[in-house]
Each structure stands twice: as C-alpha cells, then as structure tokens.
Amino acid sequence: MNLILKTERLIMREMLPTDAEALFEMDKNPEVHNYLWQKPVQTISEVYDYIDMVRKQYEERGIGRFVAIIKETNELIGWIGLKFVNDHIENGNTNFYDYGYRLNEKFWNKGFATEASKAWLDYGFNEMKIDKINAFTHSENGASNHILQKVGMTFIEDYPDKDGIIWKWWQMDNPNM
Template sequence: MKKIIVTERLYLRELNETDYKYFYNLNLDKDVLEYTGDKPFKNLEESKKFLKNYKPYKKYGCGRWAVIDKKNDAFLGWCGIKFTQSLNEYDIGFRFFKKYWGKGFATESAKSCIEYGINNLKINEIVGRAMKENKASIRVLEKIGLEYHADFDFDGNKGVLYKTK
C-alpha cells in the first residue's frame, strides 16, 4: 500500500476496506467518540461498507488516512485533511485508539498533514474544529500551528474553530 506521508515514527496511507475491524473497534470506544458527535458503527459490516464507499482521495487529493507505526505496522488510528464541499473548506481531523493517546502521535501526524496540504496540495487554509471541553485536541491544533479563530455551535455543544495562519 502506497505511503502518502512518512514521519519519524509513522506513515500515513489511504484507508481501505481491509481496515474495517480497526475502524469498527476505534468507534466502539465511548471515550474516543466523546467529543466527536459521531455514533459507533452498528456492526462490522457497516464499518466495511463505510470504508468501501470512502473515495475522497482521487476527487480531492486527500482524506482521512490510516496512521501506521513504522516499527511494527500497527494501526494507531486515522488522521488527515477532509474537504467539505458544502462549506468549501478543508479540515484537519484525527482519531486514535486510547492506548496511543499522550504519545505525540496525533501531533506528529496532524502536523505532517498540514504541511502536506499546504506544500503538496497548495491548500491556502485548513481549519480544525473541537468541542471546547476537548482540551487535548485543542492542544494538538495549537501545537500544529493553527490559531484560534472563533467559537461556534458544535452539535449543541460549545465548539472552537482554529485556522492555519
């Protein structure tokens, strides 16, 4: 599988249908989903169908990518830039299995995605959104160089919007 981005400890590649078990299990953890507004997949088949139909890479040159540990090829989670046509914007997002939290993987992968988006895809602005209570994700957005822009309604919760400088 082609590596899109390679960092010191990680590589990022396109998500594919064979990732369905990881994707399903990642979204089963209520702590992982706590600040996302997403619901868990109902079953493995729903996860597999989602990934089978996930095709932003050719259309936009980016999307959410699998984050893999270079040492052992472990699937740590996902990170990437997503284009939302209705908002005409690119946003950075990331989600990791809890056992990988606090180890710098979100910052390392998200920073590389921002650099890839700006340098390779020539994206002028990338945004990051988080619920105001999600201090860890806000800290990642700040560490990767995004700046606070505004508060907003995040599915009935207080949210913050960050943007590239």
C-alpha cells in the same frame, strides 16, 4: 492513491477495506466518541461504509483521511488527514479543507497526533498549495485543542452546532503565501 506520508514513527497511507477490523476496534469504543457526538459504531458494516465514503473522497478530491500505522509494530492507530468539506456547512463554512484525526484510545498521549499533524499541515501547504486549513473540535476536548494550538493553528471562535454543543473553530494560513 499513491500518496504515502511518513514521519519518524508513522506511515500514513490510504484507507483500505482490509483496515476495517482495526478501525472497528477504535470506533466502537465510547471513550473515542466522548467528544464526537456520542455515537460509537455498532457494527463493522458501518466501518465499511465509512471506508467507502473516504475512498470516494480520494476519487473526487484526490485527498481524504488516511490510516496511520506505527512503523515499528505495523499497528494501525487510527485515521488522520485532510479532507475537502463540501457536503455540509460547518460554522457557516463549506468548500474548505478540514484537518482531523481519530486515534484508538490505547495510542493517546504518545505524541502521535502532534507528529502526524505537523506532517499533514506541511503536505497541505507545501505540496497541495492550500491557502488555509481549518479544524473544529469539541470545546471541552482539551487534548485536541492543545494539539491544534501546538502545531500552529489559531483559535478563531467558539460556535454552537444544531444541538447547542459548543465547538472550537481553528484555522491556519499557508505560511508560504
């Protein structure tokens, strides 16, 4: 993929196998997985498998999660972006664009998620011409729920997953349509 998104502080580019070490550092942290099914990765091979899956999404859909890098320091802070969900049903939905992000804990509470979210929503609506973008968050993840609301997404409803965990379903319609 040739797509690169830039914000004031971030560069967001395709995920590469060379990003595995930084992604492993993030994804082995139990705090990062506090609201993500409580399953931190155990081995770097799991990260390589994830990168392969994301790269397959690029090929099949022309979009997927991207890594986010701080321009000033060249540090990889996590992954961010849109993906097309067609491999499972989420809150009764499939074949939808999902916005999501995951950041290394040391980069939380610095405004990076909000900054990147605005850029991705703008790209999705203005460049990809998506009619609506959804997101879902653990009901108790106050920080992510606040960010989605702050960037203009609308809370639609709470819903339980197969294990009875309550999630929040968010949506934003393309303001240009």
